[in-house]
Amino acid sequence: MDVSKVLDAKGLACPMPIVRTKKAMNELETGEILEIQATDKGAKSDLAAWAKSGGHELLKDTEENDVLKFWIKKS
Amino acid sequence: MAVNMMTAHQVTQKVFNKEELFILDVRNEDAFEDWKIEGEYFEYLNIPYFELLDGVEEILDKIPSNKEILVVCAKEGSSVMVAEMLSEAGLTVSYLQGGMKAWSEHLEPVKVGNLKDGGEIYQFVRIGKGCLSYMVISNGEAAIIDTTRMTDIFVNFATSKGVKITNVFDTHLHADHISGGRKIAEQTGATYWLPPKDAQEVTFEYAALEGGSVVTIGNTAIDIHALYSPGHTIGSTSFVVDEKFLLSGDILFIDSIGRPDLAGKAEDWVGDLKESLYSRYRALSEELVVLPAHFMIIDELNEDGSVAEKLGKLFAKNHGLNIEDEAEFRRLVTENLPPQPNAYQEIREINRGKITPEEEKQREMEIGPNRCAVR
Numbered sequence: 001m002d003v004s005k006v007l008d009a010k011g012l013a014c015p016m017p018i019v020r021t022k023k024a025m026n027e028l029e030t031g032e033i034l035e036i037q038a039t040d041k042g043a044k045s046d047l048a049a050w051a052k053s054g055g056h057e058l059l060k061d062t063e064e065n066d067v068l069k070f071w072i073k074k075s
Numbered sequence: 076m077a078v079n080m081m082t083a084h085q086v087t088q089k090v091f092n093k094e095e096l097f098i099l100d101v102r103n104e105d106a107f108e109d110w111k112i113e114g115e116y117f118e119y120l121n122i123p124y125f126e127l128l129d130g131v132e133e134i135l136d137k138i139p140s141n142k143e144i145l146v147v148c149a150k151e152g153s154s155v156m157v158a159e160m161l162s163e164a165g166l167t168v169s170y171l172q173g174g175m176k177a178w179s180e181h182l183e184p185v186k187v188g189n190l191k192d193g194g195e196i197y198q199f200v201r202i203g204k205g206c207l208s209y210m211v212i213s214n215g216e217a218a219i220i221d222t223t224r225m226t227d228i229f230v231n232f233a234t235s236k237g238v239k240i241t242n243v244f245d246t247h248l249h250a251d252h253i254s255g256g257r258k259i260a261e262q263t264g265a266t267y268w269l270p271p272k273d274a275q276e277v278t279f280e281y282a283a284l285e286g287g288s289v290v291t292i293g294n295t296a297i298d299i300h301a302l303y304s305p306g307h308t309i310g311s312t313s314f315v316v317d318e319k320f321l322l323s324g325d326i327l328f329i330d331s332i333g334r335p336d337l338a339g340k341a342e343d344w345v346g347d348l349k350e351s352l353y354s355r356y357r358a359l360s361e362e363l364v365v366l367p368a369h370f371m372i373i374d375e376l377n378e379d380g381s382v383a384e385k386l387g388k389l390f391a392k393n394h395g396l397n398i399e400d401e402a403e404f405r406r407l408v409t410e411n412l413p414p415q416p417n418a419y420q421e422i423r424e425i426n427r428g429k430i431t432p433e434e435e436k437q438r439e440m441e442i443g444p445n446r447c448a449v450r
Contacts, residue, residue, distance in 0.1 A: 013150070013152050014124075014148070014149065014150055014152045014153050015124050015125070015128075015152055015153040015156050016152070018124075018125045018128070019128060022125075022128055041439065042149050042150065045103050045105065045106070046103060046123070046125060049103050049104070049105075049123060049125070050123075050125040053123075053125070053126060
């Protein structure tokens with residue numbers, strides 16, 4: 001996957017992972033992909049819902065050793 | 076304007092006192108639909124916090140100016156952010172300390188009655204999840220029935236009453252919440268009683284609670300009589316305390332009855348459930364005060380926040396006790412059942428001592444309502 005930017009939101013509690021994600025997305029161009037790394041479990045459902053409401057595409061998400069990773073394509 | 080913090084205890088008092096409250100729930104729509112803070116005169120607005128990152132202007136006209144406002148989220152962080160934004164817009168609002176996580180864990184002790192010789196019985200209302208635990212106090216000793224995972228509350232309550240916890244019971248192997256019974260027993264040296272038919276796979280030592288067993292609390296006259304009443308689980312056992320209170324576990328609730336499917340055996344246990352409710356309970360005094368292990372809806376709470384009703388009244392009013400037709404009863408308790416409690420199979424494994432996830436994981440598993448009943 002051609003990732004344009006990686007956002008490290010590990011250790012941050014809600015709402016910061018989404019606040020940072022939104023900011024990072026603003027700096028990307030349409031079609032570019034943002035990778036987000038987070039440890040807050042709530043990020044999983046929240047990021048999916050946030051991406052959906054903003055029209056962005058959640059391409060993939062994984063969970064490994066308590067680190068959640070998401071790849072979101074900007075609309 | 077100011078941002079205030081409201082505790083789960085304060086919100087519970089508003090539920091008990093039937094006060095008004097406007098709740099702005101900023102969790103995901105799914106989470107809100109699944110489970111929320113219930114109050115008779117509470118109003119709700121659900122807007123996920125991530126829809127409000129650019130400002131709260133668009134929702135200001137949906138927030139009443141004449142009501143107390145509480146912002147709620149999963150853990151607290153997002154509700155503080157939204158409350159601060161509303162405050163900057165000129166509103167006075169509160170956020171819920173600890174969010175729904177704290178709401179799920181909050182226990183409110185309510186005295187439900189006096190026993191012989193100065194004894195007392197308390198109900199611990201887990202308001203967010205609908206679980207009910209009990210403490211029977213007599214002559215310097217205490218027994219706890221259906222303890223929750225938050226054991227400190229019980230231990231501290233016993234200390235404040237100057238009593239020693241000597242016996243801990245579970246009416247059955249719970250599927251909706253993690254029992255604190257074993258932990259309290261280990262901590263205090265109390266005996267931990269379980270119905271052996273529900274304890275077949277447990278990995279720890281316990282005292283077998285058989286139907287007909289009598290355990291005396293204090294050295295005077297408070298007896299706990301065990302009454303075998305299968306149906307929700309095969310081992311489910313009720314207790315008659317001091318010949319006055321019927322602790323019905325998950326067999327009989329105020330406005331509903333226990334579901335027989337959480338151990339995967341709905342069809343097999345329907346007959347047991349009917350027998351327990353329609354024969355074994357029928358043989359008891361109608362004057363007994365029923366104290367169940369759950370409530371499902373907020374209407375089941377009495378004025379003082381307790382959940383209790385005379386057995387005779389339930390025989391007259393509880394729909395689940397008034398279905399004579401076998402086939403209809405079978406349909407009620409096996410078809411169109413509500414969703415199962417969150418993580419119920421893993422919770423059963425924890426209560427058997429087979430797995431011990433870390434505390435944060437246990438907390439997550441218990442999120443949501445209990446869902447042990449059918450109406």
